[in-house]
Amino acid sequence: MKLVSCVASAAVLALGAQAALAQEVTLRAVSSFAEGTQFSKNFERFVEKVNKDGKGVVQINYIGGPRAMPPFEVGNAVRTRVVDMANVTGAFYSNLLPESDAFKLLGKPMSEQRKNGTWEYVNQLHNQKLNAYYLARQFHNVPFHIYLNKKIDKLDFSGLKIRVTPVYRDIVQALGGAPINTAPGEVYTALERGVVDGYGWPVSGIFDLGWDKVTKYRLEPGFYTVEVNVLVNQDAWKGLNDAQRKVLSDAALWLEGLDAENVAQNTAERERQAKAGIEPIDFGPAESQKFIQRANDVAWETVIKRNPEVGAKLRQLAGN
Ligand code: 173
Numbered sequence: 001m002k003l004v005s006c007v008a009s010a011a012v013l014a015l016g017a018q019a020a021l022a023q024e025v026t027l028r029a030v031s032s033f034a035e036g037t038q039f040s041k042n043f044e045r046f047v048e049k050v051n052k053d054g055k056g057v058v059q060i061n062y063i064g065g066p067r068a069m070p071p072f073e074v075g076n077a078v079r080t081r082v083v084d085m086a087n088v089t090g091a092f093y094s095n096l097l098p099e100s101d102a103f104k105l106l107g108k109p110m111s112e113q114r115k116n117g118t119w120e121y122v123n124q125l126h127n128q129k130l131n132a133y134y135l136a137r138q139f140h141n142v143p144f145h146i147y148l149n150k151k152i153d154k155l156d157f158s159g160l161k162i163r164v165t166p167v168y169r170d171i172v173q174a175l176g177g178a179p180i181n182t183a184p185g186e187v188y189t190a191l192e193r194g195v196v197d198g199y200g201w202p203v204s205g206i207f208d209l210g211w212d213k214v215t216k217y218r219l220e221p222g223f224y225t226v227e228v229n230v231l232v233n234q235d236a237w238k239g240l241n242d243a244q245r246k247v248l249s250d251a252a253l254w255l256e257g258l259d260a261e262n263v264a265q266n267t268a269e270r271e272r273q274a275k276a277g278i279e280p281i282d283f284g285p286a287e288s289q290k291f292i293q294r295a296n297d298v299a300w301e302t303v304i305k306r307n308p309e310v311g312a313k314l315r316q317l318a319g320n
Contacts, residue, residue, distance in 0.1 A: 024055075024057060024058065025059070025239075026059045026060070026061050027060050027232070027236060028060075028061050028063060028083045029047065029061065029062050029084065029086060029087070030064065030068050030069050030077065030083050030085075030087070031043055031044075031064065031086070031088070032065070032066065032087060032089065033065055033066070033087065033184065034066055034067075034184070034185070034208065035067075038202075038204050038205030038208055039087075039139070039205060039226070039228050040065055042255060042258045045255070046136075046230065046251055046252075046254070046255040047060045049254060050248060050251045053250070053251065054248075057243050057244055058243075058247050060085065063083070066184075070183065071092050071184065071185075072093075072183060074088045074093070075088060075096050075231075076096060078131075078132050078231045078232075079130050079131045079132065080131075081131075081233040081235060083233070084233050084236040085135075085230065085231065087229075087230055088228065088229060089165075089226070089228050089229065090103040091104075091165040093130065096129055096130055097126070097129045097130055098303075098306045098307065099303060099306065099307055099314065100125075100166075101166050101299060101302055101303050101306075102300070102310075102318070103122065103137075103227040103229075104167055105296065105300065105314070106140070106225075106314070106318050107140055107224070107225040109140055109141070109259070110137055110140060110256040113140075113317075117317065118317045119134065121317060122134055125310070127234060131234045131235070132231040132234055133231065133232045134231060135229075135248060136229065136230040136252035136255050137230075138226075138227075138229070138256065138259060139225070139226035139227065139228055139259060139262060140227070141225060141259055141262050141266075142202050142203060142204060142226040142262050142266060143202065143203055143222025143223060143225060144168065144200055144201065144222060144223055145202070145218050145219060145220075145222050146162065146168065146172070146199070146219040147198050147200075147201060147211075147215050147219070148160070148197060148198035148217045148218075148281065149198055149214070149215065149216045149217070150197050151216075151217060154283070155287060155290075155291055156175055156176055160177045160178065161177070161178045161195070161196045161197050162177045162178065162196060162197065162198045162199060162200065163179075163181075163182050163186075163196045163198070163199035164179040168200030169181070170295075170298040170299055174295075174298045175294075180196055184209065188209055188210060188211060191214040191215070192214050198217075198219075199211075203218075203222055203269055204262075204265055204266060204269040205269075206269075206273070207272065207276075212273065212276040212278060215278050217280070217281045218280050219280075220280050220281065220283075221291060223291065223295040223296075224295065230255065300315055
């Protein structure tokens with residue numbers, strides 16, 4: 001072969017290899033919350049952003065919410081790469097990662113958690129137990145509440161059946177209530193039929209599925225903080241090139257930045273609940289303080305009992 005044509009064919013080969021490397025990748029994603037609702041909305045904005053910024057590099061094929069996959073199966077679907085990416089709370093995969101019960105106690109802004117080693121440690125837990133990369137965490141400044149349909153005159157849930165997920169189980173039990181675990185999709189019917197007397201849910205989002213029509217009271221104070229994570233299957237993550245990872249990582253930081261909108265939203269939701277006739281039950285600052293302390297203590301107790309080493313480390317990182 002003449003030298004010229006040899007160089008030319010090498011160049012063609014190199015070009016071919018580059019084109020293959022730079023080929024656009026599409027990731028399949030699901031959400032554990034219904035499409036268009038409070039805890040899917042920002043993830044859906046993230047998908048839109050990735051699909052705009054990642055043209056020719058990386059795209060997300062958003063399959064949808066619980067209609068596509070039951071919420072408690074989403075963590076395992078990421079682990080086994082049935083999907084490449086998910087928007088999901090740790091409470092829905094605590095069967096695979098029992099320490100995820102502590103994530104609601106990590107309430108510092110993500111900018112801080114990324115600096116003080118929390119993100120890295122929580123990422124390692126996801127790597128090891130869920131075969132997942134912890135791309136982003138949302139809603140660190142949105143508290144949970146217990147909503148009730150029966151009025152109580154002290155902080156005592158004796159005789160009450162309360163819908164829970166692992167987020168609220170310990171505190172409901174500590175106050176004498178009977179916890180009943182359900183996915184969000186079953187809450188409306190459970191309330192309507194009186195199967196439960198109340199439920200745990202964040203301060204925001206109760207209007208999305210019409211729960212305001214079957215809710216009378218919101219117990220104060222709010223406690224813990226919401227965590228909804230964007231996870232990527234670890235093999236899928238490792239298979240991406242630097243440019244693809246950069247599009248996703250930049251969009252992840254942008255997504256975490258959207259948390260700045262939550263404080264105003266929390267206030268607006270409380271006002272909207274008041275207008276809808278949902279009354280706060282509030283036993284004053286001293287009782288509220290005791291309630292929060294109790295909620296934190298029982299949650300840490302559970303995590304530390306399950307895994308003393310990881311629990312202690314997470315508590316130190318949480319600083320509460
Ligand atoms: O109540 C729930 O289903 C739950 O655990 C949760 C977690 C994060 C956001 C919204 C709800």
